[in-house]
Amino acid sequence: MNDNPLDHLIKLLGSLPGLGNRSARRIALHLLSKRGSLMVPLADALKDTAENIKNCNICNTLDLSDPCNICRDPKRDKRQICVVAQVSDVWAIERTGAFKGTYHVLGGVLCALDGIGPEDLGLGKLKLRLEETENREEQEVILALSATVDGQSTAHYIADMLMPLGIKVSKLAHGMPVGGELDYLDDGTITTALRSRA
Amino acid sequence: MNDNPLDHLIKLLGSLPGLGNRSARRIALHLLSKRGSLMVPLADALKDTAENIKNCNICNTLDLSDPCNICRDPKRDKRQICVVAQVSDVWAIERTGAFKGTYHVLGGVLCALDGIGPEDLGLGKLKLRLEETENREEQEVILALSATVDGQSTAHYIADMLMPLGIKVSKLAHGMPVGGELDYLDDGTITTALRSRA
Numbered sequence: 001m002n003d004n005p006l007d008h009l010i011k012l013l014g015s016l017p018g019l020g021n022r023s024a025r026r027i028a029l030h031l032l033s034k035r036g037s038l039m040v041p042l043a044d045a046l047k048d049t050a051e052n053i054k055n056c057n058i059c060n061t062l063d064l065s066d067p068c069n070i071c072r073d074p075k076r077d078k079r080q081i082c083v084v085a086q087v088s089d090v091w092a093i094e095r096t097g098a099f100k101g102t103y104h105v106l107g108g109v110l111c112a113l114d115g116i117g118p119e120d121l122g123l124g125k126l127k128l129r130l131e132e133t134e135n136r137e138e139q140e141v142i143l144a145l146s147a148t149v150d151g152q153s154t155a156h157y158i159a160d161m162l163m164p165l166g167i168k169v170s171k172l173a174h175g176m177p178v179g180g181e182l183d184y185l186d187d188g189t190i191t192t193a194l195r196s197r198a
Numbered sequence: 199m200n201d202n203p204l205d206h207l208i209k210l211l212g213s214l215p216g217l218g219n220r221s222a223r224r225i226a227l228h229l230l231s232k233r234g235s236l237m238v239p240l241a242d243a244l245k246d247t248a249e250n251i252k253n254c255n256i257c258n259t260l261d262l263s264d265p266c267n268i269c270r271d272p273k274r275d276k277r278q279i280c281v282v283a284q285v286s287d288v289w290a291i292e293r294t295g296a297f298k299g300t301y302h303v304l305g306g307v308l309c310a311l312d313g314i315g316p317e318d319l320g321l322g323k324l325k326l327r328l329e330e331t332e333n334r335e336e337q338e339v340i341l342a343l344s345a346t347v348d349g350q351s352t353a354h355y356i357a358d359m360l361m362p363l364g365i366k367v368s369k370l371a372h373g374m375p376v377g378g379e380l381d382y383l384d385d386g387t388i389t390t391a392l393r394s395r396a
Contacts, residue, residue, distance in 0.1 A: 004262045006251050009243040012236065016225045023216050025286055030215050031244070032251060032260060038210065039248045045207040046241035049226070050233045053204050062230060064202045088223050 006032075058129065060105040060122065062087050070094075070102055077101045079135070082142045083126065083158060085109050085151065089144065101142070104129065109145060109154040121154070123161060130165055140168045147174060204230075256327065258303040258320070260285050268292075268300055275299045277333070280340045281324065281356060283307050283349065287342060299340070302327065307343060307352040319352070321359060328363055338366045345372060 006028060014024035031039040055061070056068035059081075063069055070076055070090075080101025084090055090103050106121040118124070133139050141162060145151035159169045175193035176185060185193075204226060212222035229237040253259070254266035257279075261267055268274055268288075278299025282288055288301050304319040316322070331337050339360060343349035357367045373391035374383060383391075 004251070005243060005246040006260065006262075009240075009247045012240045012243050015236070017228050018221050018224065019216075025289065026216060027214050028247070029260075029285055032247070035248045038213070039244055042207075042210045043241045043244035043248070045203060045210050046229070046237055046244070048203040049207045049230070050237045050241070053202070053230060062204060062227075087227055091223065 059103045060107065060125075061090050061103055075100070078133075079138045080140050080142060081130070082144050084144050085146065085154075093144065101140075106154070109148075109150040110157055111150045118157065118161075123158065126158070127161060127165075130162065130167055136165060136167055140170060143169065143171045145172075257301045258305065258323075259288050259301055273298070276331075277336045278338050278340060279328070280342050282342050283344065283352075291342065299338075304352070307346075307348045308355055309348045316355065316359075321356065324356070325359060325363075328360065328365055334363060334365055338368060341367065341369045343370075 010021070010024045010028045013019060013027055014021045016024075019027070031042070052064060053062050054064070054066040056063055056066055056071055058067050058071045061068050061070065065072065077100050080099075081104050082093065082099060082101055083104045083106065084093070085106050085108055087105055090105060093099050093103075104126050106123070106126075108116055108121055110116055110118065110121065130136075130139065130141070141158070143155040143158060145155045155171060162169055173196065174189070175196055176182070176189065182190070208219070208222045208226045211217055211225055212219045214222075217225070229240070250262060251260050252262070252264040254261055254264055254269055256265045256269045259266050259268065263270070275298050278297075279302050280291065280297060280299055281302045281304065282291070283304050283306055285303055288303060291297050291301075302324050304321070304324075306314055306319055308314055308316065308319065328334070328337065328339070339356070341353040341356060343353045353369060360367055371394065372387070373394055374380070374387065380388070
């Protein structure tokens, strides 16, 4: 194969998360068989999204407008700020419809191995946002971070950071997933579910 | 989530082979975090490929030029035509460097269940191509189709179709994969390898 646009496309596709060389080749061939109905629309959608989707300057999520729809919505409860690692976590929580507060997207979690420190996550921005709120005693920060070592150490770090501000900090409950069978749960989850029994 | 370009992008990405909703969301977020270095170049590569990559009118493969580089290459042996199902099969054979003839890409295999008949694969075009060759007794058609039911019935169909033309038809050998351990091979492969022993 010579240096042509198809090779370049396959290389770019193969660099996407979850895709390798083989799946990139398969996708490229699929796209070429549907140039008008899929390939060109996909190129347009990429350009359109790259140009029009912005990061919200308040909560850091992605939306057409800045501030985002959630931050601008007067019906959302500004006294609850749910701290998540990724924009996809916002989407996951929004799909449940169970949360009516606002968000703060960190863009990752603390990770000593990958060299991700507090300044990389913009934790100063979160602190500033909370320092600027008026009724701090009514404010609640919900740490909705992954139940991994990095996620939990990030949660600890944020809880420590917010301690002097006198803001209520809560965490997502750990326990059995709904619909989960006890027999298939790992030891850590069973222990936590037992200890947090209600 | 409202009707915005990001949703549209995720929908298009999710329709690609091997990707679902979750992987499409993950890829979209990855792209948005690398707008300049990956997202826009990917959009350009898609447009560029859609506009410049053509199907070769002789062998049906994809290339920048029509006829393709392989069909135009005077060093390739026109007396050997390797019949494959997909363009990716051409690439797989080309990577080995073991074949110096030309190709014919069917674009699929016969499949009664999916309603794919001989006219869908352009088998008439293959027949025409072979009828137009000058020294038919020197011509060889190598059927390099998958060792599946559909692949093998397609191979049988083509062999039958070419019989009246008096062209030599051969098939890829079946047997043990190189590096394969006997213990891990399926019964069909062992039986075939035994019968075709040399």
